[in-house]
Amino acid sequence: MATEANPKIGAVMVVGGGIAGMQAALDTANAGYKVYLVEQDISLGGVMAQLDKTFPTNDCSTCMLSPRLIEVAMHPDIEIITLAQIEALEGEPGNFTVTLRQTPRYIDIDKCSACGACADVCPVELPSIFDEWRPVRPS
Numbered sequence: 790m791a792t793e794a795n796p797k798i799g800a801v802m803v804v805g806g807g808i809a810g811m812q813a814a815l816d817t818a819n820a821g822y823k824v825y826l827v828e829q830d831i832s833l834g835g836v837m838a839q840l841d842k843t844f845p846t847n848d849c850s851t852c853m854l855s856p857r858l859i860e861v862a863m864h865p866d867i868e869i870i871t872l873a874q875i876e877a878l879e880g881e882p883g884n885f886t887v888t889l890r891q892t893p894r895y896i897d898i899d900k901c902s903a904c905g906a907c908a909d910v911c912p913v914e915l916p917s918i919f920d921e922w923r924p925v926r927p928s
């Protein structure tokens with residue numbers, strides 16, 4: 790609990806960058822909090838990013854996901870941390886300290902334009918979550 794001696798920090802961590810996590814991050818950031826959105830995978834989107842339609846409404850997954858992806862990415866109070874998992878959690882409600890372990894990407898993400906040229910020449914085959922975990926070679 791937040792007390793005078795132990796004040797509320799005012800930052801929130803949302804763990805999981807699927808559509809629910811993204812919406813939670815947006816709602817929290819729009820309420821005036823700094824948000825750290827932590828995702829263990831390489832990108833946000835979760836399972837919904839792999840779907841064409843949703844059941845039972847048959848809604849277009851991308852149509853629901855894309856606006857939130859853009860809004861989260863552009864929000865000045867949301868910091869996205871991908872390839873990361875919680876290693877330690879200390880403190881109490883209102884004042885936690887979280888230690889994350891982040892897997893390196895081996896690229897400078899601020900300079901990467903997502904052109905895909907490195908994937909075209911990469912000699913390693915890896916399973917793709919977007920292809921039912923089958924090994925995929927870049928075309």
Ligand code: SF4
Pocket residue numbers: 896900901902903904905906907908
């Ligand atoms: S080759 Fe393209 S996708 Fe790969 S790291 Fe460089 S800018 Fe990013």
